[in-house]
Amino acid sequence: MKQPLVADDPMLHGVIPYPAEFAERYLADGFWGRRTLDRVLRETAMRRGAHPAVIDEERVISYAELISRIDVSQATLSARGINAGDRVIIHVPNVLEFFDAVYAVISLGAIPVFAVHSHRASELEHLARSSEAEMLITSSRIPGVDPQEFCAELANRLPLLSVVYAEDLYEQGLDLLAAGREVSRAGCPRPAHAAAFLQLSGGTTGRPKLIPKTHRDYAYSFERSAQICNLDDGTVYLSGIPLAHNFAASSPGYMGVFATGGTVVCALDGSAERIFSLIAEHRVTVVAAVPPLALAWLNSSQKHRYDLSSWQLLQVGGAKLSRGVAERITPELGCALQQVFGMAEGLVCYTRLDDDPETVVSTQGKPMCVADEVLVLDSAGTPVPDGTPGNLWVRGPYTFRGYYNNPQANAECFTPDGFYGSGDIVVRDARGYLTVVGRTKDVINRGGEKISPEQIEAVLLRNPAVHDVSVVGVPDEALGERTHAYVVPRDRTTPTRAKILRAWMRTEHLAEHHIPDVITIVGELPKTHIGKISRNTLRPGATSPQGEA
Ligand code: AMP
Ligand code: DBH
Numbered sequence: 273m274k275q276p277l278v279a280d281d282p283m284l285h286g287v288i289p290y291p292a293e294f295a296e297r298y299l300a301d302g303f304w305g306r307r308t309l310d311r312v313l314r315e316t317a318m319r320r321g322a323h324p325a326v327i328d329e330e331r332v333i334s335y336a337e338l339i340s341r342i343d344v345s346q347a348t349l350s351a352r353g354i355n356a357g358d359r360v361i362i363h364v365p366n367v368l369e370f371f372d373a374v375y376a377v378i379s380l381g382a383i384p385v386f387a388v389h390s391h392r393a394s395e396l397e398h399l400a401r402s403s404e405a406e407m408l409i410t411s412s413r414i415p416g417v418d419p420q421e422f423c424a425e426l427a428n429r430l431p432l433l434s435v436v437y438a439e440d441l442y443e444q445g446l447d448l449l450a451a452g453r454e455v456s457r458a459g460c461p462r463p464a465h466a467a468a469f470l471q472l473s474g475g476t477t478g479r480p481k482l483i484p485k486t487h488r489d490y491a492y493s494f495e496r497s498a499q500i501c502n503l504d505d506g507t508v509y510l511s512g513i514p515l516a517h518n519f520a521a522s523s524p525g526y527m528g529v530f531a532t533g534g535t536v537v538c539a540l541d542g543s544a545e546r547i548f549s550l551i552a553e554h555r556v557t558v559v560a561a562v563p564p565l566a567l568a569w570l571n572s573s574q575k576h577r578y579d580l581s582s583w584q585l586l587q588v589g590g591a592k593l594s595r596g597v598a599e600r601i602t603p604e605l606g607c608a609l610q611q612v613f614g615m616a617e618g619l620v621c622y623t624r625l626d627d628d629p630e631t632v633v634s635t636q637g638k639p640m641c642v643a644d645e646v647l648v649l650d651s652a653g654t655p656v657p658d659g660t661p662g663n664l665w666v667r668g669p670y671t672f673r674g675y676y677n678n679p680q681a682n683a684e685c686f687t688p689d690g691f692y693g694s695g696d697i698v699v700r701d702a703r704g705y706l707t708v709v710g711r712t713k714d715v716i717n718r719g720g721e722k723i724s725p726e727q728i729e730a731v732l733l734r735n736p737a738v739h740d741v742s743v744v745g746v747p748d749e750a751l752g753e754r755t756h757a758y759v760v761p762r763d764r765t766t767p768t769r770a771k772i773l774r775a776w777m778r779t780e781h782l783a784e785h786h787i788p789d790v791i792t793i794v795g796e797l798p799k800t801h802i803g804k805i806s807r808n809t810l811r812p813g814a815t816s817p818q819g820e821a
Pocket of ligand 1: 612
């Protein structure tokens with residue numbers, strides 16, 4: 273039977289359907305297949321049953337064992353009244369039970385809503401309300417959280433939400449089955465053209481928005497990513513960022529690994545010591561990180577203590593990787609670098625494994641799919657020539673067509689013909705490679721001079737006394753905005769001083785307006801929930817990176 277072009281799915285209400293001619297082409301050209309996310313995993317398990325799928329500390333779980341854990345966990349969810357179409361928030365860190373939870377929910381035909389484990393009651397309340405969730409699956413292993421206090425606060429805010437520990441899903445399911453209870457599979461699997469889950473947009477302002485992804489568009493995204501990243505059944509993958517984030521899920525992420533039959537190693541945090549020791553112990557081949565993590569690993573004295581010889585590829589994405597930092601990765605960590613520019617909303621760009629070193633350190637790659645349509649437009653909506661910065665707009669087989677239940681955001685973010693405006697300012701070269709030069713909202717207007725904070729940050733990062741830096745614009749009576757650099761020194765005992773940095777910048781042949789008006793030395797920079805630096809928090813009047821995933 274032919275696959276439907278559009279899904280009659282309440283999770284996709286408010287979403288602009290793909291015009292029939294696009295949907296037909298995506299099906300005909302094979303971008304959209306029939307496999308659901310759980311099917312992908314189950315098919316791999318049929319051929320790779322005994323191979324380790326997940327390693328979490330001393331637990332090594334084969335594909336066959338993972339499938340049986342998922343089936344047993346599904347029994348618990350059914351017994352607790354979860355049905356097809358129900359929304360279930362996943363609030364679980366990078367541990368084995370994350371997979372039990374995600375795939376049990378999906379196998380039931382229910383809809384995971386991906387929180388990150390650093391979310392607390394306030395963000396979760398918003399998520400639960402906006403997704404109309406029935407259940408939240410949390411974990412007793414979230415660093416820094418007292419589970420009892422956390423659950424009490426949730427119950428206070430959301431008395432009707434059922435809260436379950438991921439660690440109990442499997443154990444309770446075993447008890448149910450041992451007691452001979454008839455456990456029905458209340459749900460029914462969703463078809464490939466229906467929404468598989470809700471992902472969070474990072475959202476640099478306000479609260480995160482919900483992005484529905486269909487099985488078929490997501491499966492395309494991670495299968496194509498796995499191809500580009502050369503994953504195979506010998507791949508051992510480790511993510512320094514939460515698995516719940518789109519990057520670690522699909523670019524190629526754990527789903528890409530499960531599609532090709534490799535192994536995912538769980539890291540509860542991204543500290544240099546933990547990451548290096550896991551790489552050495554499990555002969556990890558591929559690691560994913562955001563730039564602040566990559567920087568911390570580069571500057572860690574631990575890197576010489578471990579055997580990192582298995583490490584083939586470090587993927588860095590999520591925020592701009594400064595060229596100076598990019599250039600250090602292969603010489604200092606011994607692995608190849610791949611830049612990944614992606615968004616939970618869709619488009620993902622990669623530098624390719626056979627790109628020349630200059631392309632790898634200086635660009636954020638090119639779109640992964642030949643059917644990705646990228647427009648680079650000026651503010652009037654006119655295409656700019658290659659080599660000129662402009663706003664990025666995108667449409668394609670795995671780029672979403674609208675937020676869940678959010679007509680206002682949809683009206684703002686899409687052109688009438690379905691291009692999504694990401695808010696990124698990019699330069700495209702003649703080959704189609706993109707370099708991200710900033711975000712529309714981050715550009716500093718200093719007396720009419722448009723300044724990209726990334727440009728100043730890149731200069732300061734070249735100074736050996738600087739560990740990390742973030743630059744923001746602050747209101748100024750005379751100039752409109754002035755530049756403020758927050759600098760984390762490498763040596764915290766005798767930190768560098770603002771005056772010295774400013775004098776050094778003057779020797780770097782910079783225009784005077786690129787020298788920060790104010791430099792503040794700080795102990796650390798505020799981060800978003802997945803570890804990107806939060807410029808919003810540094811701006812005057814801000815209190816916390818709330819709302820940024
Ligand atoms: P999110 O909305 O959390 O999915 O974040 C997506 C946004 O992160 C993109 O629109 C970019 O602004 C930013 N981003 C992701 N990867 C990169 C990268 N490699 N370089 C620069 N910015 C990036
Ligand atoms: O930042 C992101 O959202 C991101 C980065 C790299 C992403 O969603 C992705 C790759 O898929």
